Amino acid sequence: LPDLATPQGLKFKTITETTAEVQWEPFSFPFDGWEISFIPKNNEGGVIAQLPSTVTTFNQTGLKPGEEYTVTVVALKEQARSPPTSNSVSTLIDGPTQILVRDVSDTVAFVEWSPPRAKVDAILLKYGLADGEGGRTTFRLQPPLSQYSLQALRPGARYHLTVSALRGASESRPAFAQFTTEIDAPKNLRVGLRTPASLELAWDNSEAEAHSYRVVYSTLAGEHYHEVLVPRDTGPTTRATLADLVPGTEYGIGISAVMDSQQSVPATMNARTELDSPRDLLVTASTETSISLAWTKATGPIDHYRITFTPASGMASEVTVSQDESQLTLSELEPGTEYTISIVAERGRQQSLEATVDAFTGVRPISQLHFSQLTSSSVNVTWSDPSPPADHLILTYSPRDEEQAQQVTLDGTCRHTSLTGLQPSTEYLVSLVAVHGTISSEPVVGSITTGIDAPKDLRVGNVTQESMMVYWSAPIAAFDHYRISYRAAEGRTDSMAIPRDDTQYTLQDLQPATKYEIGVKSVRGREESELASITAYTAMDVPLGVTATNITPTEALLQWNPPLLEVESYVLILTCRAVAGETILVDGDNQEYQLTNLLPSTTYTVSMYATSGPLTSQTISTNLYTLLDPPTNLTASEVTRRSALLSWVPPMGEIENYVMTYRSTDGSRKELIVDAEDTWIRLEGLSETTEYTVHLQAAQNAMRSGLISTTFTTGGRVFANPQDCTQHLMNGDTLSGVYTISINGDLGQRVPVYCDMTTDGGGWIVFQRRQNGLTDFFRKWADYRVGFGNLEDEFWLGLDNIHKITSQGRYELRIDMRDGQEAAYAYYDKFSIGDSRSLYKLRIGDYNGTSGDSLTYHQGRPFSTKDRDNDVAVTNCAMSYKGAWWYKNCHRTNLNGKYGESRHSQGINWYHWKGHEFSIPFVEMKMRPYNHRNISGRKRRSLQL
Template identity: 90%
Template structure:
């Protein structure tokens, strides 16, 4: 909107000079000058000076011009016409805004590149600004300054799978056009560096580097190169830089084409591709089907994958290997012209080109070689291991028989023909056993191969240790089964002790504390000894001495002790509160002799139990008890300090208390002590002396115990104004609470007036001289009542015309009117306010308006006051009588805040026309005044008081 300020315009003429901005229209606003008006503009017809001209009637107050060029400067001239006379012209200049680029388009988007196009602006510009950045704001915005007439740009090095905000605007000088805006999302990038980690005939393990975009998963597509066996699998993205997947159930020895795409929500990247081949599978179940003196017959199961042939290698014990190639269709082979009575190692692999499978092997013999001997090893009192050589030809199964020599009963084990060893367990101690082995070939059994063994003596059983002290321990055991003469116990390398055969325990004495002992017990019969039953144990450590609690505070205690004689790896402290079953375990380094306990509960009894450890060893436990002190309150703070009062607040202690003891002392030596309830965390001190420093001490109390104290100091304020003449001076004296105060007109104590001070609205310091809020006070009163005032200062009231006149005569005052309707509020502000004396009938004088309610009071400017018994308005009727309230009426009113409460009939209630009209009675109104320069003066006063 273009405004010609202070000019009464009838004619507007517009001529053009070049410059650029954005809009294509402007408006001219002017006040009417009767009787006619002529307005010149770029529309609708041209004049001889290259401009355009329009003539408008005098009733028109606005004019909008469209069709302008962007970024152009226009000159506007307004003249008034009356008859043949023309006023001097009023001229001004205005520029339209420059236009910006339009029709922005982003195309050819990849994972890191996007191409931007736009339509250039029509205005002449200095530069094109291209700004882009991530939609979430990360990394800020990147700006490119481009030279016109450039209308496209390629964005590089973008983040894959990210959403970007893009703005393109024009710039001329310091002026920037409105930007053209758009958004786009880059494609997600494909995984990189595909590779095969390991492969088998039926599987491929793939690994790749993750996409830079935050892909949720990867789509893996694979098939043979012939297009068969097509499969697709979705693989979740692994944490870390790479993702791994295994492709299973593949065809052996086959090359696969593999494509891997990143997937994020509905987006999918282009695939990264590679080829990989599975391993050849080996022939299986290789076995010897027959053998002669010079030949061995073989069979196997064919490989599943495509192969060229099999390669069979056979090597005799002499080490000279031979090879033979077998067709891929064969699964049997007979090796001939072999050495008689010789063991061969035979292997077979599948081959395809240069690719080879893993080999399958088998050992075989030419001719017949029976089992000739049993070999016994690892003989104990209850077990023995037996081994034997390979029979030739191989046995179908083996039968192993064993039992005590002097008993007919025997046990048999059926073994697989490939077994070459067996373990016999559960044998009786000191017993001779007969063992035989028979090889079975089909229906033919070989002659048995036999041998005998005698089991050893059994050792004592269930060896255990108990009653361990620093210098002794007791050994317990159960006796062996086999007969014996006595026991022999050893616990040092050089010492052993013989014990009678009827004993089952023994006490070892004179040991060293915290020492490792390996104890062995064996049974003896003649020169024969059983195996040793052994156990390793330690003697007990000696305990630390004299643990004590010192330096006790509400939350900390220092524990001290004397160390034991032996080395200590660590001490274990168990801290338990008496009201808590579970304790806290603390590990302390073994070199320490004290430990500081912290974070304890105040006024609480604790038990500390401790013992020393060294590896698996622990000492006996010692303990002590202590009680923490009562903790004091914290953060004692003085606030809201006035001339005669201060608010003290604090944070309560952690421990339970009965009350607080608060002491405050002034600099003149007076002292007071207060007992404060334990639930309180603040107290307001009243009746203090002005401009006096106070020291406050606070401590907690429980029974007869008091905590340490905390303290703070504060100084009460003094009066800036000894006899305040208005609420603003009361506020600067430190009276910050709204309420009833006494003021002295011009500081004269003989002219004291009680007023209600609003100390919170818009900086405070307001004298409220009228309030309507509930209709309990009658405002339809006579002249005498309105002169002296009426009502309750804390409810509805009128302060009185004489008082209002005296107060506003003290200097320049400002006026504020607050109005509310439920949650809706408005206000009117006038920067000057006064009323005359009784001789002028209390004429109203106000200044310029500001606010949110609209200006309804200026209509009453300069009007005397009217009541139902003093009609001073200019209307035909008595406005005060007609509208049931006294006011500064003119031809009645635009506002009447003293009307009848709650009356919604036209103009009968409490009205403010420009906010709620004449048919709504406002439920709440306050009229208030304060010195015009209160904000500046109060700011300086507060700063000077802080100094």
């Protein structure tokens, strides 16, 4: 037909592995529809679809990946077909799928995948560390390969892996996988020092960054394993010592690396502890031909003891003794001979360390006393061993001319002692006796003469840069004169004789700030006492010109000129309010120091001296006064249309007051003086939708701190004439209190109400409150119609007002009740009362809350007072129960009852919370629009946007 032209503009919008989206131009004349076909290049199969005439795009699914298709579009009208328009398209090749990583070890991982459906030239496998370190490794694999083993991986590392297909220049979308290699075990386990009770282990650290190693060990026959966690050492090697082991025992040891929740397979080894040695080898007796021995047995398992005894002639002999023995007598020995005796424990080829003792056959008396290290007040005395060993020794000493001697009892094994507290320049007689049982040996006697004593209490004073005075106390022994010597650390030694009656001497012509070694000794003829010595330094010069600059409330910069001598360090001492505070060390190369963390508006005294080694200079001082610090964190909050709360953190220093100024964008400016104790102020009477800039500074006398500032913008009204507390809240009035509402927005129906802006999101109109009994609620119908009481205290809003308010829309009701710290509430999702013609009939919805539902009993009831009985009871409920309510027969709740009355049903009752015999001390009844949560939520979201 002539009106069926060839479709035009055939093109492809999106192409995937299995889909192709086609688009063509529409016809401007009526026809029946389109026929579109997708025929593969090999003419095997194909897809044909017929489409409405209004469709000019089509997305064909279910195609084969990597296949070339001829796409033809034909227009249809009745039995006629337009000339076709065709184009070719190839779907994308698909990639491998279902990638799986398995059999992961510390250095190897095996990868599997499902091959692509399309014919591809190659499979690209890429992997590398997940953090990107070291780059990525790529393998080009030949189809139909669908698995590969990754080698030489890093232990304990996370890897990122992709597998994709490649045909020509086209690459498929990759399949992804991640895996973590296991951590490797430590290597080269070895044993260092062995003892009978411990093994020192060492190993090469794992390549993985293990944070610790778990060491498990047990005897080879043991059923119980011991475990210790050892932190990884820095460097290539970690060491650990296993203690409290059994001597001479072989242990099996396994060491695993631990990293987070991973643990490597263990590296294992066996190691044996050393045999325990016998201890305390003693000679208990000796004769001309025998020596008796005793020892403490080894603690571990052994086969026997081996005892070796060698005489001075050098021919050693051995004997073995059962492991159960702890003593032995060696017989048939050479008389009068010294023997060296040793004992070891043996187990198989293993041998312990030896214990050794020297012994002598026959009797060997102490032959001579030896004296050494003789001073004016002490001497060391030594002697040879007696044989057999003595039970104890008695040493006696006294000056030669004195009959009374001092006596010391010593252990029989003792071979030396020191005598102290001797008199100087005195001859002493010393004797030693060995005691065997009840027999004492002949005394061995010696004599010594103590030397003259040295001067005492050597000290220096009056130290200047060029001189110092040396003082001392005279010695006890007679002497001829003193000799004093002194030398600088690297100078010559000067000395001179001092008369014996002098006990002080002034050293002069010294070098400043120099260390001197000073000695004084007593001299008698050719005999000299020990040297009394002391080290002292001449004085060093003082730093100059210390000043404080760049002073702020908490910091100041100290600067000074250094002394001539090289300084090791400066010592600064801060004194505040007569109390010495922090001491600061400053490197000697510096000539300034930044003081920090000072107290604002405070006077400090800074004392300073220089040191060089043990030297200290004189102290110099300066005073500084820190500035007044400003308040901080000035913040504007609770910003409404006409007010804002400004708060701040006070300064640390003492102040008299604050000076606050605030300026609006119209140029008006006000200044306020705020008490020092205050940390907040509410600015009232502000202009709506106006930006204000507030500055605050502290003041003390004539001093003022730096300024801090903040900016805020007051809000505007959302509702010009709010008709309930919810609209007041959305206007930005967030404080609970008395507000005026306009019924239905009519300024002619303005009603003052109390708004609760905090309870459960706020926006509540409180229409009744009981809290102290100061207001009489046993009133007539007329009072309850118009309302009574004080909105700030106890009140009833009035039935007419409640009816008008609840007629504005759907309202919800909440009743809050409290008894001390105990509280409960009742919530009803609908609330209204009728007009005066319906006697203000009550309508409420479903209950929720914590008090129990006591109000549903009154559903649909008219209001009753003592002069208008509208209940269904025989009696007048309002008159009987001293209240006014929506009574039925008569009540489950009586919230307008008599305050504090506990008689049955007479007080303020809520049956399901406190029953009929308890008058609730606090009650508030309140209402708000039912959709308040949704409205306030949208309002908050819009403010956030």
